[in-house]
Amino acid sequence: MKLEDLRQDDRLFRVMNSNCKRPCALNLWLMELTREDSIEYRLLYGWVIPSNYGDHGHWYKADGGSKDTFGNQDKSYKFRIPKLSLYDDQDTIFKLIKELYKGQTLNKACEKINISSPPELYGELKLEDSKEKVARNFVVRPTVFLETKKSLIRKQKYLRGLSSPIRYASIFSASLININKFDLFKDNESELPQRNALIRKILLRLKEETGFNFIEYDSKRLGNIEWLSIPTIDEYENQSVVIKPLIDDDNKIYRLKVKIISQDYSGNEFLIRCRLRNGNEIVTDECKICNIDKEKIEIIFESNEIFTNNLITIWEKTSEDSWRIWYENINSVLRNINMKMGYQEYQANIELEMLKDYKNSNVRKRIENLEKVEYSHFEQSQISDNTNDLWRLEGEKIIKLTNKLFPLKSEGGFFSKRLESRRNRTWNTKFY
Structure with a gap:
């Protein structure tokens, strides 16, 4: 599918329509890699959403704050996540992304469609090193319907997919998808030092910034540019x-x-x-x-x-x-509220004779914690509309007993026998 074909889909009219000049916002989250002699920018995620902001053609930046250092002395780099924002009409933003898809830098793309360039070195951003690599590593995904998080919660984990960023409204989404996401964390065909720690920090930050659950199923969005059309919410978040x-x-x-x-x-x-x-x-x-x-x-x-x-x-x-x-x-429908409250009155230390011999060992801290005794008091109360059907209450009781009699099998792994070494010595497994 071609990028231009998306413009024919009327479900995306809020964010991608050649006959409409509605204002939109383009937000790009970047990975800034700083080495001794260079600064490089890579695209982590971008979206196009409806906007009510009218300052067209101007870029805004958030530099991402202080930089974190990764790697060792021989091969180290500094990292942070800046964010670029452009407010313009949907046609201009589409043309800008189309130029990036052709392999242009952000500066060249802005120059081509006659808008201002982003500040500082952010204009050096490009999707890949060449037009051929962009064509090989990025594909256009047609429009899909994304459910709300509430709808996905009721489904089994293996049936969950991308979610809407809005709690109470489903959306339509079309994407320019990076199909080689792990290349974002490579340097000359080798992995960046401390790659997993870097990815963890990135996903947590993207979750915080976007509202998407990047630490679970929404991690599939990494490296993509996405058009989000919300048919039942206007630019001021009024619901239809x-x-x-x-x-x-x-x-x-x-x-x-x-x-x-x-x-x-x-x-x-x-x-x-x-x-x-x-x-x-x-x-x-x-x-x-x-x-x-x-x-x-x-x-x-x-x-x-x-x-x-x-x-x-x-x-x-x-x-x-x-x-x-x-x-x-x-x-x-909210029908019951359960509240449990507790307070702690005092704490005392009780010395146990059986533990005295261990106080000077490497488990001293644990022994000290065992000797602490705290007095706490808890109370529980319920606010209810008292309209529960009798068959529901009785059914919940028997289900609770049934689950106790037939518990779910644990997904944990256990040793069926004691481990034995080659020298026939027995090894015991301990858990702390």
Whole structure:
């Protein structure tokens, strides 16, 4: 797939549309490597997102603070993560990335599309050393739909993928993907010293800066440039879809309201699916069709039981017989709050005769900790709506017992026999 083909996808109209001049933000997180005689920049991650900032064509930088030193005396380098930001219309930002994809430096790309260059040496950034290497190491991934973190939590680990950066809204994503990510941590075909420690620091920093879970599944984003189009959130983070449980007169929840605010979707037709669960069982799963013919519409779904969580999926009509996913999220209903509080009154030391002989050994610190006695007091309280179904409470009791009688197998590894050396000496394994 070609980069230009992405512009034909109307799901990306918020961040990539040749006929639209909406403001966007390009943020680039870089790896700055400082050696004795040179400074080098490599792309760690970049995204294009909608923006309400109007200072077009200007670059801003955050230098990343103090530098950390890695390696040894013979081969050492300093490292930090600066961030570059450009605010401009989506067409200009697309053209800039397209020039980088052709193998140009950031300075050359800015000069080609007639915008200001980034400050200092950041303009020397390029995706690869040559156009041929860029074509070999970067590929274009078509648009995908990314679920919210709440939706992914309910899935088995092996089914989890990239997530939306927004807790309550799913998004569409298209990417320019680096398919040789480990080359970021090489120097002349050999690994940078202390590579794993460097990667760990980078992933933690990217998680903190972006909100993506870079220390787990979102680490696949490393080295990529991503366009993030959020159909249900505007530039001021106002929501187009609002989900609200309705409390009845008897203080119970049997109904759920879905409100859609039109914004850019006036005249569109949507199919709204509502799945309600009580515990882990489905009590309602229903679809309703609605037309956005006014500023906002409200749809009510009802259940025969109170519900504990809901899944809302919305599809947009694209043709006479075709619907395309537009929104999905899972929400839970807060019905109980458990609080446990404790306080510590005093601490005393009690000498044990059986441990005296060990006080001067290499485990002295542990012995001292064993002799400390603390008096603590704990209390637990619960705030509840008292509407739990009797079958749920009884079911939880028997499940708790069943789990105790049939515990899950541990994933840990154990020695089936004592280890024996070649000289027939027995070795005991100790854990500290």
